Amino acid sequence: MASISEWYAEKNVLITGATGFMGKVLVEKLLRSCPKVNGIYILVRPKAGQSMQERVQDMMTCKLFDRVREDNPEFHQKVIPISSELTQPGLAISPEDVQKLTSCINIVFHCAATIRFDEPLKHALQLNVIATQQLLSLAQQMQHLHAFIHISTAYANCNRRHIDEVIYPPPVEPKKLIDSLEWMDDGIVCDITPRLIGDRPNTYTFTKALAECVIQQESHKLNIGIIRPSIVGASWQEPFPGWIDNFNGPSGIFIAAGKGILRTMRASNDAVADLIPVDVVINLTLAAGWYTSVHRPKTSLVYNCTTGGINPFHWGEIEHHVMSTFKRNPLEQAFRRPNANITSNYLMNQYWILVSHKFPAFIYDLFLRLSGQKPQMTRIFNRLHKAIGLLEYFSSQDWEWKSDNMHMLMSELSPEDRKTYNFDVRQLNWPEYIENYCIGTKKYVLNEDMSDIPAARQHLRKLRNIRYTFNTVLLVFIWRVFIARSQMARNIWYFVVSLCFKFLSYFRASSTLSQ
Ligand SMILES: CCCCCCCCCCCCCCCCCC(=O)SCCNC(=O)CCNC(=O)[C@H](O)C(C)(C)COP(=O)(O)OP(=O)(O)OC[C@H]1O[C@@H](n2cnc3c(N)ncnc32)[C@H](O)[C@@H]1OP(=O)(O)O
Ligand SMILES: NC(=O)C1=CN([C@@H]2O[C@H](COP(=O)(O)OP(=O)(O)OC[C@H]3O[C@@H](n4cnc5c(N)ncnc54)[C@H](OP(=O)(O)O)[C@@H]3O)[C@@H](O)[C@H]2O)C=CC1
Numbered sequence: 001m002a003s004i005s006e007w008y009a010e011k012n013v014l015i016t017g018a019t020g021f022m023g024k025v026l027v028e029k030l031l032r033s034c035p036k037v038n039g040i041y042i043l044v045r046p047k048a049g050q051s052m053q054e055r056v057q058d059m060m061t062c063k064l065f066d067r068v069r070e071d072n073p074e075f076h077q078k079v080i081p082i083s084s085e086l087t088q089p090g091l092a093i094s095p096e097d098v099q100k101l102t103s104c105i106n107i108v109f110h111c112a113a114t115i116r117f118d119e120p121l122k123h124a125l126q127l128n129v130i131a132t133q134q135l136l137s138l139a140q141q142m143q144h145l146h147a148f149i150h151i152s153t154a155y156a157n158c159n160r161r162h163i164d165e166v167i168y169p170p171p172v173e174p175k176k177l178i179d180s181l182e183w184m185d186d187g188i189v190c191d192i193t194p195r196l197i198g199d200r201p202n203t204y205t206f207t208k209a210l211a212e213c214v215i216q217q218e219s220h221k222l223n224i225g226i227i228r229p230s231i232v233g234a235s236w237q238e239p240f241p242g243w244i245d246n247f248n249g250p251s252g253i254f255i256a257a258g259k260g261i262l263r264t265m266r267a268s269n270d271a272v273a274d275l276i277p278v279d280v281v282i283n284l285t286l287a288a289g290w291y292t293s294v295h296r297p298k299t300s301l302v303y304n305c306t307t308g309g310i311n312p313f314h315w316g317e318i319e320h321h322v323m324s325t326f327k328r329n330p331l332e333q334a335f336r337r338p339n340a341n342i343t344s345n346y347l348m349n350q351y352w353i354l355v356s357h358k359f360p361a362f363i364y365d366l367f368l369r370l371s372g373q374k375p376q377m378t379r380i381f382n383r384l385h386k387a388i389g390l391l392e393y394f395s396s397q398d399w400e401w402k403s404d405n406m407h408m409l410m411s412e413l414s415p416e417d418r419k420t421y422n423f424d425v426r427q428l429n430w431p432e433y434i435e436n437y438c439i440g441t442k443k444y445v446l447n448e449d450m451s452d453i454p455a456a457r458q459h460l461r462k463l464r465n466i467r468y469t470f471n472t473v474l475l476v477f478i479w480r481v482f483i484a485r486s487q488m489a490r491n492i493w494y495f496v497v498s499l500c501f502k503f504l505s506y507f508r509a510s511s512t513l514s515q
Pocket of ligand 1: 117118231249251254265319342383
């Protein structure tokens with residue numbers, strides 16, 4: 001049987017969400033491991049004043065593509081951008097492009113989605129469900145299509161504790177919801193959203209669950225594979241360790257902790273931190289594309305792509321390794337020395353938010369105001385609190401995912417493919433991975449140079465001295481206010497000092513006697 005790379009040779013691949021975090025890694029891996037792939041068609045929209053072509057050019061000059069560039073400097077010729085806005089009717093693809101895609105595409109990878117947790121329901125539905133429906137209908141017209149691979153999320157069914165590799169019945173019939181939301185104005189939809197999403201924490205997980213149902217209902221004769229990754233983190237090995245380019249999920253939390261901004265967060269020390277490296281997800285996705293095309297399973301296979309059941313690691317351990325990495329490799333211009341703690345206790349967390357977040361932010365903003373600058377720290381903390389408020393749900397509890405299909409797929413690969421498309425997370429060394437992840441956020445998200453680490457350490461020493469000075473001043477202040485002015489406080493103070501003195505004399509006397 002052909003190896004995975006051989007199978008992709010001469011094939012035309014369509015990818016949505018190719019400009020996103022996972023999409024980019026998918027394009028890179030395809031180009032690097034399947035150099036004979038015929039064409040990679042990517043659906044891209046213009047954004048933030050940049051045309052589609054400019055965006056694709058920018059994407060391909062990114063460091064992620066360095067290895068591919070070395071192997072084949074002309075690699076960009078294989079990437080064919082197609083203008084598309086997924087929220088528009090017909091995905092806003094021109095008739096000529098539709099004609100091109102339907103006649104040549106052999107496999108579709110659907111990665112595009114809105115992954116924001118606070119997305120208004122109508123927009124999340126439009127992108128995560130209706131666009132999926134439209135892409136399926138385009139796929140139905142493709143004359144040489146072998147497989148359609150949909151990227152879902154392991155948290156689509158996070159209202160369940162144990163999650164099998166099946167598509168669960170929808171919380172509400174997607175078609176009915178689409179029809180009813182169509183005539184409602186945004187205000188009404190906003191009001192009824194909590195009732196609609198029920199026991200799911202946000203519109204993201206709700207609409208991803210609906211998308212899976214739409215796929216099941218409307219796939220007809222297509223060969224479908226559904227990949228459900230858990231919390232996708234920086235790359236483990238490929239194209240190099242620690243590649244990450246965004247603040248999503250834990251990355252923003254790690255950065256905020258490394259900058260000394262985040263000091264406390266509600267999370268359970270003992271809960272499994274189900275992180276999965278992005279290269280593992282992409283390797284599994286490509287392997288699933290090959291398997292679905294070659295074996296054409298009778299029913300759509302769902303692949304839970306998680307680590308918790310295979311090689312578990314916990315939030316408490318993550319906290320420890322993140323902190324120790326950032327102490328050894330500090331981020332530049334930290335606000336305070338990194339020292340974040342997680343706690344599952346609500347009151348404790350509120351206390352530390354007040355003492356370690358709100359109070360320092362107030363003092364710093366006061367200082368900025370007094371020195372004629374614009375205050376900014378309170379605003380940053382408000383944003384941070386909003387973000388952690390949305391993430392806490394995922395860091396405070398555990399889920400159990402079945403991963404039989406991931407194991408089955410691994411057993412179907414040749415020894416060579418198992419190396420090239422490695423998704424065996426038993427081999428993952430967590431401390432090493434977390435260290436590379438944190439360094440990756442420094443290098444690739446914050447664009448900080450590793451050669452500046454001595455200066456960053458010097459800055460931390462300066463912060464430590466400021467803290468010592470501040471604490472001493474505070475102590476003297478307390479002394480002046482409470483001790484010097486109140487007879488009772490003075491008496492207590494003298495009592496404590498004389499007690500210490502007595503203990504000291506006693507120990508000195510007993511040590512002289514014993515000599
Ligand atoms: C040591 C500690 C140990 C910790 C242990 C605990 C860790 C717990 C972590 C738990 C993670 C759980 C994740 C669960 C994931 C489910 C998996 C998935 O399927 S889905 C995948 C997961 N999906 C997600 O993770 C999505 C979650 N994110 C969201 O929903 C939204 O971003 C938001 C509501 C949090 C903030 O909305 P909003 O306030 O409107 O802000 P915008 O977004 O508009 O960004 C504005 C600008 O700020 C930038 N920036 C952003 N963050 C940070 C930061 N932390 N800092 C600095 N900067 C940051 C951002 O780049 C942007 O810059 P620019 O482009 O303007 O230049
Ligand atoms: N990151 C994670 O932790 C996890 C992600 N997933 C799933 O993986 C997939 C990819 O996620 P990730 O790469 O992190 O997400 P990103 O937000 O990084 O990428 C989203 C992609 O979708 C595209 N997109 C969004 N809206 C539109 C639109 N209206 N028209 C055209 N394209 C659009 C974006 O294009 P543009 O650049 O133009 O905005 C971008 O390419 C998603 O399906 C997500 O649900 C699952 C589990 C975890």
